[in-house]
Amino acid sequence: MPAPDFSKFSCPVPLRDYPHIVMGHGGGGALSRDLIEHVFLPAFTNPLLDRLGDSTVLDMAAELAGGGQLAISTDSYVVRPLFFPGGSIGDLAVNGTVNDLAMSGARPHSLTAAFIIEEGFSIGGLVEIARQMAKAAAAAGVRIVTGDTKVVERGHGDGVYITTAGLGIVPTGLGLGTEAIRDGDVVIASGTLADHGMAIMSVREGLEFEAEITSDSAPLHGLVAAMLAVCPAIRLLRDPTRGGAATSLNEIATLAGMGIEIDEQAIPVRPVVAAACEILGLDPLQVANEGKLLAIVPADAADNVLAAMRGHEHGRDAVAIGRVVEGHPRMVVMRTAIGGTRVIPMPLGEQLPRIC
Amino acid sequence: MPAPDFSKFSCPVPLRDYPHIVMGHGGGGALSRDLIEHVFLPAFTNPLLDRLGDSTVLDMAAELAGGGQLAISTDSYVVRPLFFPGGSIGDLAVNGTVNDLAMSGARPHSLTAAFIIEEGFSIGGLVEIARQMAKAAAAAGVRIVTGDTKVVERGHGDGVYITTAGLGIVPTGLGLGTEAIRDGDVVIASGTLADHGMAIMSVREGLEFEAEITSDSAPLHGLVAAMLAVCPAIRLLRDPTRGGAATSLNEIATLAGMGIEIDEQAIPVRPVVAAACEILGLDPLQVANEGKLLAIVPADAADNVLAAMRGHEHGRDAVAIGRVVEGHPRMVVMRTAIGGTRVIPMPLGEQLPRIC
Numbered sequence: 004m005p006a007p008d009f010s011k012f013s014c015p016v017p018l019r020d021y022p023h024i025v026m027g028h029g030g031g032g033a034l035s036r037d038l039i040e041h042v043f044l045p046a047f048t049n050p051l052l053d054r055l056g057d058s059t060v061l062d063m064a065a066e067l068a069g070g071g072q073l074a075i076s077t078d079s080y081v082v083r084p085l086f087f088p089g090g091s092i093g094d095l096a097v098n099g100t101v102n103d104l105a106m107s108g109a110r111p112h113s114l115t116a117a118f119i120i121e122e123g124f125s126i127g128g129l130v131e132i133a134r135q136m137a138k139a140a141a142a143a144g145v146r147i148v149t150g151d152t153k154v155v156e157r158g159h160g161d162g163v164y165i166t167t168a169g170l171g172i173v174p175t176g177l178g179l180g181t182e183a184i185r186d187g188d189v190v191i192a193s194g195t196l197a198d199h200g201m202a203i204m205s206v207r208e209g210l211e212f213e214a215e216i217t218s219d220s221a222p223l224h225g226l227v228a229a230m231l232a233v234c235p236a237i238r239l240l241r242d243p244t245r246g247g248a249a250t251s252l253n254e255i256a257t258l259a260g261m262g263i264e265i266d267e268q269a270i271p272v273r274p275v276v277a278a279a280c281e282i283l284g285l286d287p288l289q290v291a292n293e294g295k296l297l298a299i300v301p302a303d304a305a306d307n308v309l310a311a312m313r314g315h316e317h318g319r320d321a322v323a324i325g326r327v328v329e330g331h332p333r334m335v336v337m338r339t340a341i342g343g344t345r346v347i348p349m350p351l352g353e354q355l356p357r358i359c
Numbered sequence: 360m361p362a363p364d365f366s367k368f369s370c371p372v373p374l375r376d377y378p379h380i381v382m383g384h385g386g387g388g389a390l391s392r393d394l395i396e397h398v399f400l401p402a403f404t405n406p407l408l409d410r411l412g413d414s415t416v417l418d419m420a421a422e423l424a425g426g427g428q429l430a431i432s433t434d435s436y437v438v439r440p441l442f443f444p445g446g447s448i449g450d451l452a453v454n455g456t457v458n459d460l461a462m463s464g465a466r467p468h469s470l471t472a473a474f475i476i477e478e479g480f481s482i483g484g485l486v487e488i489a490r491q492m493a494k495a496a497a498a499a500g501v502r503i504v505t506g507d508t509k510v511v512e513r514g515h516g517d518g519v520y521i522t523t524a525g526l527g528i529v530p531t532g533l534g535l536g537t538e539a540i541r542d543g544d545v546v547i548a549s550g551t552l553a554d555h556g557m558a559i560m561s562v563r564e565g566l567e568f569e570a571e572i573t574s575d576s577a578p579l580h581g582l583v584a585a586m587l588a589v590c591p592a593i594r595l596l597r598d599p600t601r602g603g604a605a606t607s608l609n610e611i612a613t614l615a616g617m618g619i620e621i622d623e624q625a626i627p628v629r630p631v632v633a634a635a636c637e638i639l640g641l642d643p644l645q646v647a648n649e650g651k652l653l654a655i656v657p658a659d660a661a662d663n664v665l666a667a668m669r670g671h672e673h674g675r676d677a678v679a680i681g682r683v684v685e686g687h688p689r690m691v692v693m694r695t696a697i698g699g700t701r702v703i704p705m706p707l708g709e710q711l712p713r714i715c
Contacts, residue, residue: 027708029437031601031647034708057459057598058432060529064423073429076414077471077524078507081385103413115433117522119475151434151522155713159517166473166507168433168524173416242413245387291387352383352390357511 024124029154038152042126046133047116047140047147059149061113061170070175074109076100077168083357085132085162088202089217092165093135095293095359098222099244100169101143105224106240106296108179108231109171111143116167117151121160132163143222145169171224176235181258183238188327189305190263191298193226193312194219194320195271196248200290200358201279208283214275221294226317230298233311238299242292244359246350249288251297252335253349263335265325265347289350291358299327380480385510394508398482402489403472403496403503415505417469417526426531430465432456433524439713441488441518444558445573448521449491451649451715454578455600456525457499461580462596462652464535464587465527467499472523473507477516488519499578501525527580532591537614539594544683545661546619547654549582549668550575550676551627552604556646556714557635564639570631577650582673586654589667594655598648600715602706605644607653608691609705619691621681621703645706647714655683 027034044053051059067073080096090098101111116136120129140147198219205216223242230237239259243251248270256263272280272287280287294317300308305323312318335347383390400409407415423429436452446454457467472492476485496503554575561572579598586593595615599607604626612619628636628643636643650673656664661679668674691703 025708026712029601029712030706030709032606032706032708035601036705056463058430058463058465058525058527060463060465061429061431063419063429064426067420067423070420073417073419073526074414075417075469075471075524075526076505077473077522079473079475079509079522081475081509081511107412107414107416109414109416113431115431115524117433117435117524119435119437119520119522149432153435153437153520153713155437155517155520158514161511161515164475164509164511164520166433166435166475166522168431168471168473169414170429170431170526171414245385245391250388349392350386350388352381352388353386356382356385357509 022126024120024122024126024154026122026154026156029152035152042129042133043150046137049146051146051148066112066172072173074104074107074171074173075168076103077166078103079164079166080359081164081357082359083161084206087206087218088215090220091132091135092163093132094139094220096165096167097136097139097143098220098293099359100167101145101222101224102242104169104171105227106242107173108177108227109173111145111169111171111224113148113170114140114145114167115149116147116165119153119155119160119164121162122154122157124162129163143224177231178236179239181239181255184259184261184299184327186327186329187302188238189300189302189323190325191300191305191309192271192322192324193296193318195273195276196292196295197272197276197280197287197290199293200355201276203358204283204355205279210279212275212279216275216279219292219294221317223294223296223317226312226315229311229315230308233307234300234304236301236304237308241297243295243297244291244293245353247289247291248297249347249350252347255299256335257333260332262328262331263325264328265335265337267337267339269322269324271320271322285354288347289354293359378482380476380478380482380510382478382510382512385508391508398485398489399506402493405502407502407504417504422468422528428529430460430463430527430529431524432459433522434459435520435522436715437520437713438715439517440562443562443574444571446576447488447491448519449488450495450576452521452523453492453495453499454576454649455715456523457501457578457580458598460525460527461583462598463529464533464583465529467501467525467527467580469504469526470496470501470523471505472503472521475509475511475516475520477518478510478513480518485519499580533587534592535595537595537611540615540617540655540683542683542685543658544594545656545658545679546681547656547661547665548627548678548680549652549674551629551632552648552651553628553632553636553643553646555649556711557632559714560639560711561635566635568631568635572631572635575648575650577673579650579652579673582668582671585667585671586664589663590656590660592657592660593664597653599651599653600647600649601709603645603647604653605703605706608703611655612691613689616688618684618687619681620684621691621693623693623695625678625680627676627678641710644703645710649715
């Protein structure tokens with residue numbers, strides 16, 4: 004993907020003739036108001052946000068009637084570059100928080116969005132980020148109901164950092180949690196691993212492959228709803244973002260006090276992604292995903308869950324990749340293609356900084 | 360106040376021997392977990408946070424029974440310096456969001472906290488910030504229920520940026536909103552103005568005064584509850600942070616389509632703060648506050664509301680500073696000490712960048 008050309012973007016209304024962010028845009032006065040009215044409101048408009056209060060009041064009584072619970076999550080997004088094949092910081096900031104909510108079984112309801120913008124950043128770039136956030140929010144069925152904008156001096160940021168917080172409604176009757184995990188449960192991956200991290204990395208390293216590597220950034224709550232519809236007894240859901248599947252699997256094993264056994268040959272990785280990992284010396288299990296989930300499912304429900312996943316656009320390549328075992332508690336072990344085994348350790352840090 | 364000496368702070372447990380933040384602390388792996396377990400959990404511990412899920416599930420049914428509504432708010436905090444007389448980015452990140460909730464009449468319930476930390480920042484400094492956040496959260500009666508930590512390279516941040524989002528419960532029967540504002544309503548300030556902004560400024564400029572100028576950073580929900588107890592018909596509440604009282608009053612006048620008239624002599628400003636403003640050429644009405652509110656109150660209830668405010672620790676110096684008028688709609692006008700009038704315009708930007 005070529006780098007976006009901001010000269011093509013234009014603000015709906017001139018922003019007092021500033022083509023770039025100045026410190027005053029973060030001052031809370033008329034310039035801040037300009038930025039909100041000409042960049043954020045046109046993209047995010049809805050009756051709750053448009054009131055522009057310091058806080059927004061939501062009537063959740065009907066949503067929570069009958070015993071529903073409220074899920075809340077937050078993440079800061081500092082991905083570099085801001086635009087990459089298959090996505091941008093804008094859709095990541097929506098999908099990442101939507102997915103954190105979805106992993107608790109929640110239907111996403113509302114988002115907040117707070118921007119820390121570096122002095123000198125182009126207003127056109129900000130308009131495009133807001134547009135991509137709005138598109139992702141619409142696709143995920145959530146509204147951005149309140150927000151904030153701060154500006155920091157040149158050299159104290161990196162274009163834009165976005166922090167979203169999300170609210171979701173968890174239906175009654177779910178038993179998601181590590182306590183429920185049992186010997187013999189099946190570990191399912193919803194699709195190919197490592198696409199997001201390698202998309203970012205291929206841009207940063209300027210790698211060219213025959214096929215483009217694109218981020219898998221996507222909202223997963225619809226997939227989760229389809230899975231829970233056929234099996235409300237799903238044990239646990241995790242989205243393997245920073246640190247990749249290796250981190251999520253180790254967290255699950257540790258919290259559950261059980262072992263996890265993975266089949267190397269079952270791990271789905273696109274050939275071009277596998278090639279890129281090979282070139283860069285990266286383990287696909289440690290690379291970030293932004294539109295995939297791992298599920299721990301009772302063995303007798305695994306086929307039904309897999310069938311439901313494969314019927315959903317974000318689960319078409321779903322596959323069982325391993326199982327929960329009583330042996331080697333709190334350890335993740337891989338059965339390799341040549342019949343050996345090796346331990347998959349908890350990564351110390353992320354191989355690729357600022358991946359999300 | 361002398362600059363804090365981080366050599367006196369210590370982590371509860373060694374953080375794999377890193378005295379400073381490294382990129383891996385933001386990678387989602389074992390180093391991130393170390394940071395969470397040794398810095399954030401000891402400060403913020405509660406059963407919901409301690410589960411360390413990607414999202415936290417709250418049971419709000421009882422809280423919202425009987426028609427209560429949910430208030431939600433978010434703010435990023437980029438204040439410089441991180442520690443200042445009377446506060447720090449830590450308590451600001453709690454009080455600021457608590458106050459945004461309180462201005463909708465809400466009782467604050469829960470906070471999320473997301474940190475963007477610059478590589479090389481001292482772990483001791485982070486421990487102290489977390490400690491001050493925890494202290495402020497305890498004072499405000501809220502729990503930090505979920506969070507996130509990202510690390511950016513040296514030169515792409517400024518120590519720490521914090522984004523909090525807050526949930527609060529709005530009781531039934533309130534009519535807060537600009538629609539309710541009437542000719543003759545009284546404008547009340549809860550205390551002296553411009554303390555926070557001038558505390559920051561005096562540190563940045565190295566000014567020395569006979570009396571120290573300290574930030575007014577404080578949670579205001581208790582004061583709001585005391586006010587609403589004597590007058591549920593309070594029209595509107597605003598906390599004059601960035602852009603100061605001038606910005607809040609202009610916003611109120613614009614949204615209500617009414618004029619506001621302020622008496623110069625009634626505006627409460629501490630003498631040392633007035634002197635500092637004078638030296639730096641700043642208008643106290645445009646300087647930020649972090650523990651004050653403006654209230655629009657029906658004229659016949661003003662005395663009762665003022666009495667209730669003065670009985671509360673954060674409203675002792677509450678005073679009526681003006682009134683709502685039908686003349687000059689959408690304009691704020693000040694009656695000066697010598698009997699003239701002048702327009703108080705909406706400030707263009709903040710006179711002092713990165714004040715919160």
